[in-house]
Amino acid sequence: MTTLPVRRLDRGEPHRTGVTIVELIATLGAMTVLAGLVAGGVATARTSARAMKCLANLRQLHVAAEAYHATSDAYPAAILHHVETGGVRTRAWDFDHRADGTIEPGPIWHYLDGPESVFQCPDFHGSSTFGDDPATGYNYNTTYIGAEGRYPIPGADGRPLDGWRHCRRGVPAAAHRHGWRTALFGDGGWLDGANKFMRAPSNDVEVDLNLVHGGTQAFRHGGCTHVCCLDGHLESRQVPCRGIHDDEHRLTTITGFPDNGFLSDDDSAYDPR
Numbered sequence: 001m002t003t004l005p006v007r008r009l010d011r012g013e014p015h016r017t018g019v020t021i022v023e024l025i026a027t028l029g030a031m032t033v034l035a036g037l038v039a040g041g042v043a044t045a046r047t048s049a050r051a052m053k054c055l056a057n058l059r060q061l062h063v064a065a066e067a068y069h070a071t072s073d074a075y076p077a078a079i080l081h082h083v084e085t086g087g088v089r090t091r092a093w094d095f096d097h098r099a100d101g102t103i104e105p106g107p108i109w110h111y112l113d114g115p116e117s118v119f120q121c122p123d124f125h126g127s128s129t130f131g132d133d134p135a136t137g138y139n140y141n142t143t144y145i146g147a148e149g150r151y152p153i154p155g156a157d158g159r160p161l162d163g164w165r166h167c168r169r170g171v172p173a174a175a176h177r178h179g180w181r182t183a184l185f186g187d188g189g190w191l192d193g194a195n196k197f198m199r200a201p202s203n204d205v206e207v208d209l210n211l212v213h214g215g216t217q218a219f220r221h222g223g224c225t226h227v228c229c230l231d232g233h234l235e236s237r238q239v240p241c242r243g244i245h246d247d248e249h250r251l252t253t254i255t256g257f258p259d260n261g262f263l264s265d266d267d268s269a270y271d272p273r
Helices: 019-073 207-211 248-255
Strands: 079-084 089-092 096-098 103-105 138-141 183-187 225-229 234-237
Touching: 019 183, 019 225, 019 234, 079 103, 207 248
Parallel strands: none
Antiparallel strands: 079 089, 089 096, 096 103, 138 183, 183 225, 225 234
């Protein structure tokens, strides 16, 4: 029978029964690296999930706006004011603020699937800068698409001039030529949070640069801003624009550039004609 040789330890050779401090440190270091990789992967997955949810919200808003247009022969008004008992009711594209202070669903809610969450960008954490809106984060092309109501005044017949009778209307659908490049909805943002009225940078319509610089886009998704164009396709844009007037003071004190900015320096990303 063959026997295996047995190595005998000399008296002067230590007998190892555990791991060394160096080996322990190396093991802990490897575990830390692996834990960091796992945590980073989870964080990346969550960021991607929020981005996909945001894009899905914008797609739903587009579908709802088109459905409203199909039944009303007009895109939703960005904002209208109506006289009612007790004061003035403000009806925006997303929420309806009644004169008594209550907030109700706006004009496109009936065309949405799960509207309670559609109006909230998952990467925006803050309160609305427009009244007490329960959800916020997105804005709507007010300069060229949505009608913008003026505050009610007495008409020639003595009745209040309000609502659709007292507003600046957007470009009619028959004149839309460049839906593929025209922003309809997007991530709204300015220095103090979110905004829901998207403004084009030229100031040809608003005639108020402060208002224009408060209607920019938020580049909050890892340096990107999400846009749903008039033709329905979705985009992630990475470069905030300063606008044709390039007003450093307003960009700093109102817009919060470069965290927020315009989609183009001129009106090409906003004007469908």
